[in-house]
Amino acid sequence: MSYFTGLGKSSGFNKTTSPVMVPFKSLIQVEKGSPTPVFVQLSNQLGHLIHTGILVPGQRLPGTRQLADLLGLNRQTIVAAYDEGIAQGWLDSRAGSGTYVAAHFQEIKPISLTSDHVSDVPSKHNMADRQPGYFFETLDFLARPVLTNQSVLQLDDGFPDIRLAPMDELSRSYRSYFRWGNLRQHFGYSDTKGHALLREQLSIHLNETRGLRTTPENLLITRGSIMGLHLACQVILRPGDVVVTGATTWSGATVNVLKTGATVLTIPVDEHGIDVEKLAGYCEKQAIRLVYVTPHHHYPTTVTLRADRRSRLLQLAEQYGFAILEDDYDYDFHYLSRPILPLASADRQGMVVYVGSLTKSVAPAFRIGYVVAPTALIDELARLRRIIDRQGDPMLEFAIGQLFKTGDLKRHFRKTLRTYHTRRDYFCDLLTSELPDVIQFGKPDGGLAVWASFDPAIDMELLAERAAGEGLFLSSGTYHNPPGQRLNGTRLGFASSKEDELERSVAILKKLI
Numbered sequence: 001m002s003y004f005t006g007l008g009k010s011s012g013f014n015k016t017t018s019p020v021m022v023p024f025k026s027l028i029q030v031e032k033g034s035p036t037p038v039f040v041q042l043s044n045q046l047g048h049l050i051h052t053g054i055l056v057p058g059q060r061l062p063g064t065r066q067l068a069d070l071l072g073l074n075r076q077t078i079v080a081a082y083d084e085g086i087a088q089g090w091l092d093s094r095a096g097s098g099t100y101v102a103a104h105f106q107e108i109k110p111i112s113l114t115s116d117h118v119s120d121v122p123s124k125h126n127m128a129d130r131q132p133g134y135f136f137e138t139l140d141f142l143a144r145p146v147l148t149n150q151s152v153l154q155l156d157d158g159f160p161d162i163r164l165a166p167m168d169e170l171s172r173s174y175r176s177y178f179r180w181g182n183l184r185q186h187f188g189y190s191d192t193k194g195h196a197l198l199r200e201q202l203s204i205h206l207n208e209t210r211g212l213r214t215t216p217e218n219l220l221i222t223r224g225s226i227m228g229l230h231l232a233c234q235v236i237l238r239p240g241d242v243v244v245t246g247a248t249t250w251s252g253a254t255v256n257v258l259k260t261g262a263t264v265l266t267i268p269v270d271e272h273g274i275d276v277e278k279l280a281g282y283c284e285k286q287a288i289r290l291v292y293v294t295p296h297h298h299y300p301t302t303v304t305l306r307a308d309r310r311s312r313l314l315q316l317a318e319q320y321g322f323a324i325l326e327d328d329y330d331y332d333f334h335y336l337s338r339p340i341l342p343l344a345s346a347d348r349q350g351m352v353v354y355v356g357s358l359t360k361s362v363a364p365a366f367r368i369g370y371v372v373a374p375t376a377l378i379d380e381l382a383r384l385r386r387i388i389d390r391q392g393d394p395m396l397e398f399a400i401g402q403l404f405k406t407g408d409l410k411r412h413f414r415k416t417l418r419t420y421h422t423r424r425d426y427f428c429d430l431l432t433s434e435l436p437d438v439i440q441f442g443k444p445d446g447g448l449a450v451w452a453s454f455d456p457a458i459d460m461e462l463l464a465e466r467a468a469g470e471g472l473f474l475s476s477g478t479y480h481n482p483p484g485q486r487l488n489g490t491r492l493g494f495a496s497s498k499e500d501e502l503e504r505s506v507a508i509l510k511k512l513i
Helices: 038-051 064-071 075-088 115-120 167-179 183-187 196-210 225-236 251-259 276-285 307-320 375-386 394-406 408-434 460-469 499-512
Strands: 004-007 019-022 091-094 098-101 153-155 219-222 242-246 263-267 290-293 323-327 352-357 369-372 439-441 449-454 472-474 489-493
Touching (some): 075 098, 153 489, 196 394, 225 352, 225 375, 251 263, 307 323, 408 499, 460 472, 472 499
Antiparallel strands (some): 439 449, 449 489
């Protein structure tokens, strides 16, 4: 084993101090094939030896030639590593004398140089291999699957066809951002509530299409609807509050409620939406703070909340003083006549917090969501948003605002509505003709997916696994199951697939079943 004798720390480098024997060749291990430069590896490992007390404050390091010979490295690599250590503040260079461990480090009791310790000295300093040295709580309800589907074919949760997105128009809008206006205004800090152009245009769009009566001051632009849900839950809810959702519901909303310390109660969902009279019974017995609903197309089952239940829900909110969190995630796609207007359009007492998104209307990568509410709540949501996300994406927000202003986005909505309507009909006909005995479903009035109930004898998890092996993404649907229930159903998205792709997907299902 090769050792270097470095003189111990002293004031003014006292040569009578006992030497310190350091086995650099054993302690330092570099990997020349690593993406991390060798000089950075070396510098990091010297820092590790200092922080663990193996190298002590004031201790002289080997000369660059000597350490290069010991480690079999180029001298310039050692010079670069020493320079990096000096820049980091843990080494000092003394003219005419050499390189030393910085004297300002508090002396640490050295760790015994056992063989076990030598093998523990990190060569790559890979953070992924470490465990935190401190305690933090992990919450089981946060463990939700991350959707990163790469399959050729997909019957997804109900996503748009990205191939239809107005990419050319969006590209032109982005370019205009660089040509138009003041650079400081465009590339400096902006309004926490969102770009003024998008808020203005979105307000007009929501008023025209959804019967809302908003101004830009009633809107907060967010990075997707889930940020709006999170902010609303954080502001409105407190530990111990009671929130009511459907027995089947979107888990993204549920986890945000639970994170506040609130309690979740559920009510049944039938072919007409949530059971509002069951909610009334809850209200008579205890205080309800918030009700979360997806009334246009209930998630996951796609049913529409019937008009009389909508009126009753608003009446209960006014009577008992609870907030309604209305998640209108795919309002733009309704295939009958004019769609039923949101609850927020009939709200006269400020009981509804309306959340929406362009994710389903354009593409998931365009993280544009929004919250519509009375100005006082929007102001508070913006103040909370500022401490976690100073602002959104001004360039994207401007570009989308321009697409609204030019009419490009409205034309896109009309085009995709026709396309998705055709695909819905074609897909439902395929399911009826090819899988009549194993799948039950109702043709949805709108949205981008069909809720399909499979024969109880079919193992949904096994089916999803086998479908993946055939190049088809299919959710098992198990995360839609209410506690203690097995629905044996899942959402089958049709909008993101062309007709020939839908044919191939159903053929795979038929083969596997």
